[in-house]
Amino acid sequence: MLSIALTKGRLEKQSVQLFEKCGYGVEQLQNKGRQLVLKDTIKDYEYFLVKGADCITYVSHGVADIGFVGKDTLLESKQGYYEVLDLKLGKCGFIVASLPDKNPFEKMGHVTIGTKYPSVAKQFFSEKGMDVEIIKIEGSVELSPLLGLCDAIVDIMETGSTLKENGLVVFDRICDISARVIVNKASFKLKRKEIESFLSDIKSVLD
């Protein structure tokens, strides 16, 4: 038996489509009602739906064998799992953005960065040899440079339209992100065959 944690929302829908292509019994996932744990009607799998960060927690503790989760979330919490497959779904990137006349790389003195992703921001700037102050912001990060809370932001960009609407420009691209499959370390040893067959099913339906 494999238990699989899926990140709720858009990635959930895309994951279910993958499972359907694999020929799995996803009826319960498609009509889930109020159930929290959903059984595959063909394979010996069970699925449950959680938030991205929780997906990592469940997999790290071995409560879930496998997790489907965005690389953005993984970058914020790096330990305790194997990352075995890039699903190439939900592709976007981490960027550094600010107002056109406020390039954080050219500013002298103290630089503050607003972000929902402090670890990503911290690592990026320290690799650049810059010592910046990071302010954690939970949502609408674009607002913070506009109101003068910080010099620039580190955020996820898909199309760039939100940035444009707020008059922000991209100064650097940190990395690409997309959805990944993670596996619990102990499960990888103990349920090796089941996990390999699951992964090869998924690989076979990725374009």
Place this chain on the structure above:
Amino acid sequence: MKQFLLPAGMKDLILEEVQVKKQLQAKLETIFEEWGYENVITPSIEYYETYQRGFGQVEEERMYKFFDRSGKIVVLKTDMTIPIARLAATKFREMNKPLRFCYCDKVYKVNPVLSGMHNEMSDCGIELIGADAAYDLEVLALANETMNSLDIDTWVMELGNANVFNEACKTTKLTSEQKQTLANLINEKQLPELELYIASLPLNEREENFFLQLPWLSGDMAVLEEAMTYAYNDGLQNEIIKMQVLCNQLTQLGYDNFIVDLGKMNYLNYYTGIIFEAYIEGVGTRILSGGRYDTLLAKFGKDMPALGFSLKIDALLSSMQVSNTKIKKELCYPSNKAMEAIQFRKQYKDEIISMRIDNTLEEMLIQEVV
């Protein structure tokens, strides 16, 4: 009213939990002692310097640190291997035959808050100091015996060897920083990143293929034959052959509960030969881990090969039960019969009898507690 709570990452054990833990510790210590290991107890705190010397690079933010009177930084010990290496190098300088030490002690590591992980762990294990690779088989046998003694059906021992990666790197032009990054990506099986990283390195096609395959070179012994087809230098082939010999010996001894993982890497440059870990179903992390660390003792002034392993026993407790519990009795007495009751209690050894004052009684009585 003010509540007094536990600091983050701490846990109380009560009643049966305590018994389970004590029985497990006693069981492990008995096995270790039967194989000739002697118990050592080292202090809970060590100098930060000692860890820095031992590990080279320490995970500073994961240690409980404070100052002693002279202003030197001291830490709560994060493992038992470093204290024992220090002990062996300073207290047994003149000993020439292999030293066998075992321990069951608490170690401390600061985990991220609210992660559900505990910062105080009980670590039980052995260190065999002054023993070269010829002793690998013996220590693996003991690790297998230890796992067998737990009476858990589904466990698996995973075997790797740090030399496989080291030998593979020898004929390449990789810098030590590149090797470390590569090792981490392989060890953590960060496969999408690994692919990107390998493409950026100055490697030829055979080398590229080998490192790309390494995270997947795990499974039964057949993996070693597969690895042979990717091996591109003599040193690498030699290490694989040594692994084959070791695996055959283990199988012949009846310790066939293992898988090979050549993608198992060198944590903090610590291990220099075999690396092994055991996992059980239902526990998400390794239960037993160990390996060979031939360069550690030299850092403390006594150049000797060594190896060892330890079990993090806390994760095991939930899957174990108390064995043969003694019957508990209660001796109830009215307070004016206290002298007689205690006289009576004194006669009993090896029985669990708790005492309770009950003034509704005329005479004392003894009864079983349910």
